[in-house]
Amino acid sequence: MSSVLKKILRSFGYAFNGLREAVRSELNFRIHLFAAVLIILVCRFLGVSKIEWLLVIICISTVMALELINTAIEKLCDFVSPEKRPAIKIIKDLSAAAVLIAAIGALLIGMFIVLPKIIARL
Ligand SMILES: Nc1ncnc2c1ncn2[C@@H]1O[C@H](COP(=O)(O)OP(=O)(O)OP(=O)(O)O)[C@@H](O)[C@H]1O
Numbered sequence: 001m002s003s004v005l006k007k008i009l010r011s012f013g014y015a016f017n018g019l020r021e022a023v024r025s026e027l028n029f030r031i032h033l034f035a036a037v038l039i040i041l042v043c044r045f046l047g048v049s050k051i052e053w054l055l056v057i058i059c060i061s062t063v064m065a066l067e068l069i070n071t072a073i074e075k076l077c078d079f080v081s082p083e084k085r086p087a088i089k090i091i092k093d094l095s096a097a098a099v100l101i102a103a104i105g106a107l108l109i110g111m112f113i114v115l116p117k118i119i120a121r122l
Helices: 003-025 027-046 050-080 086-121
Strands: none
Touching: 003 027, 003 050, 027 050, 027 086, 050 086
8 A cells, every 4th residue: 555545544544533532522512413413314304405405514514623623722722721711711712603603504504494394394
């Protein structure tokens, strides 16, 4: 196996290790994962269009990726400064706000896609 391929596989290994760690130790990430599975099942049931699937995939991957970055920032903050500090509070709050914005966007898009289909079935 070429060294480039080995390097790529090793990088994937590190990334999957991060994913495993998030699933194992982060409740918020598990909640996002559960919500993602739920929305995928609902979308399958309602029969969403191709473009709607693309929007759902973008929303889920954006929220999950930001949640992972937020977790990494929190862990870095705790490592650098275990004691309470105003600057750390702002960094953590900003990082959490990024996830919140993405989650609100995902919720709105989800409602735009799902609600009309549910109403049409009533
Ligand atoms: N070292 C700190 N200094 C100042 N404020 C902090 C610090 N750590 C956490 N906070 C505040 O608490 C909020 C929640 O932080 P964080 O998500 O790290 O949870 P936690 O308080 O460490 O508890 P847990 O790890 O159980 O989630 C942050 O957004 C921030 O406002």
